[in-house]
Amino acid sequence: MRLFLLFFLVGILLILLQTTLLHLLPIGPIIPDLTLVLCVYLGLYHPTVGAALGSFLIGYSVDVVSSPSRMVGLNAFAMSLVFLLVYFGSRSIWLQNPLVSSIVVLFAALVKSAALVLISAFFVSLEGFWIGATWYIIQEALAAAVLAPVVFGLLRAGENYAARFRAAGQ
């Protein structure tokens, strides 16, 4: 439960970063999807019910703060899907190399984008909304993939710190 809360708070922090600070990065309109990286991390290292709910909540939080009212739930669906796929894939992925985490995040980002496209087309049918978005999707996926090893490292360091803190308390 504590870990769930910790990751939820980290998720909130990452959403704050995505909605504010990361807009200052000189990489044009691209915002690295750090919440996606967190969901991948949860799927790889914490395959629990709490992590599944956490992924959903993170996606839903993104919807609450940024999606149009007609499309709320879109990110929640995409994040849950990413978590599920990473969960299934984690059994056959050897994650000692940071490059592998980048590749996993890259694929996860592409899957998430594909899910967003399909679901939005099915439910909202915004004609032409996704036209020309391919390059944007690839760029966003690449940005997330580049940052993935850093975020993974920070999350692991945070977990180790929390574990030491808990051990010291006991």
Next chain:
Amino acid sequence: MLAFVRKNQVPLSSCFCLLLSIYILTAAARGQLKNEPLGALLMWIMRPLQIASESAVNWVKNFRDNYDTLAGFKSENERLRKRIQTLEVERQRLLEAEATNLQLKALLDFRTRLPAGAITASIIANSANSWFQSCMIDKGSSDGVRKGMAVVTPLGVVGQVVGVTPHAAKVLLLTDPNSGIDVLVQRTRSRGIVSGSLDSGTVLKYVKRSEDIQEGDRLITSGIDGIFPKGMMVATVIKVRKQHIGLFQFIEVLPAVQTARIENVLVVAGDGAGKS
């Protein structure tokens, strides 16, 4: 059944989340998702954090903008400084060109009033010591300059060519003690010789005591020496002293041409030039 659920609780919970998402999406697409508590709670949690975060970001943004502005000013300032330097050099060059142009134009105008064959020359060097008042010009025998030719400017007489090489010539200035120019006092037509002297500057020699010479009288070339064209300004009388003894007056004059300030001259042939 329970064992299946326990064994697959993670994928099942994920599937539940997916279904819940689809339900929410459907409701949202139909416009039925209003006042749902989870979203309101998340917004309630996020709002103060977002305000604080946005404030921090704005601070960073302002700081960066200010920095960029200052950096822009600095580079602009640097660019303008360099531009000013370049323009200053250009301006200096143009002023110099304009001054030279004016000098040459005056020289050209003056040349039309001189006998044909006047040669334009530039002074390229001055005397190496104070014992002799001379200068070098950049035209020589290959340009038609000959020994004994007069050197003048529109302001008046400069001196006389005393040495010639193929591409340069030496001019003895009228302020040199060895020079001597036959002149007339313009007002009285009295004659005399203007020459330099080591102790008293430039003087007018050999004017009789009886001649009426006054300060401010203008001295012009007589043309009798066959070197300088007649009527050219030579000097102005600045001091007259009649001694108790002797035949002549002592007269100090101020040359019309300040040789230290001229750059271009005309070399002209008088009637007797080149004969010696």
